[in-house]
Amino acid sequence: MRSGVLFDVDGTLVDTTYLHTVSWWEALRQYDADVPMAEIHRAIGMGSDKLLDHLLGEKRDRSHDDELSTAHDVLYGAWWERLRPLPGASELLRAVAKRGLAVVLASSAKETELSKLREVIGADDVISAATSSSDAEQSKPAPDILQAALDQSDVDPRRAVFVGDSVWDVKAASRLDIPCIGLTCGGSSAAELSEAGTTANYDNPAALLAALDDSAIGALEP
Known part of the structure; x- marks a missing residue:
């Protein structure tokens, strides 16, 4: 070894980091979850599996998790070339x-x-x-x-x-x-x-x- x-x-x-923050902020707003950017920033580094639980709580409705993650990916993807x-x-x-x-x-x-x-x-x-x-x-x-x-x-x-x-x-x-x-x-x-x-x-x-x-x-x- x-x-x-x-x-x-x-x-x-x-x-x-801040591009992920604003992308999650916008994705969450699309699903009526208004989370301050400062809170989102502190969660960046987690994967979406843990980030959403951390921000929205473990007892939430998870039926839109895949759509939320996809929304983040699309929004973040707009920055790739920059x-x-x-x-x-x-x-x-x-x-x-x-x-x-x-x-x-x-x-x-x-x-x-x-x-x-x-x-x-x-x-x-x-x-x-x-x-x-x-x-x-x-x-x-x-x-x-x-x-x-x-x-x-x-x-x-x-x-x-x-x-x-x-x-x-x-x-x-x-x-x-x-x-x-x-x-x-x-x-x-x-x-x-x-x-x-x-x-x-x-x-x-x-x-x-x-x-x-x-x-x-x-x-x-x-």
Whole structure:
């Protein structure tokens, strides 16, 4: 087994958190659920299976869940051609690979969406493995996606670090005892991420890259 770094994608490597927020906001309004954007933003990072329960309650009518999820996907899809990588995203992945570490995308995006995200990042030549929503029964904060990423890449969880932007990322990593580095570029504060259990926090991929030698990634041996 090898050492490696697992990366969340939405909000960590690609600037999508607020686009998901407004897409869910509009989708929910289409079904007469008026949820403040601040509440939706705090739930981004969960999959739709958990996000809707979190926002609307577990005792709600679930008969429109599939339509809600589809509405979100259609609204979010309108932004695809304008998606942008976060500062230093590609460079960070390449620097990690240069150290001899596996670069693994631990995403719960659907496969077609993940293909677009990978195109935006522009570092496919150094990515060892990547997960999508079809690889996990449950979304974060369940650890299923991270476990799938470990299995697909043959990375030893004792020799792994996870990089994410939401408290749900941190909680998922903690269930597998994987240290998690937090990035605040997804909109969660350093205080929120630290309280959830991050080892350290940085503004964005470029800031982590600049401090790579002193980070938990710098302590990994190939």
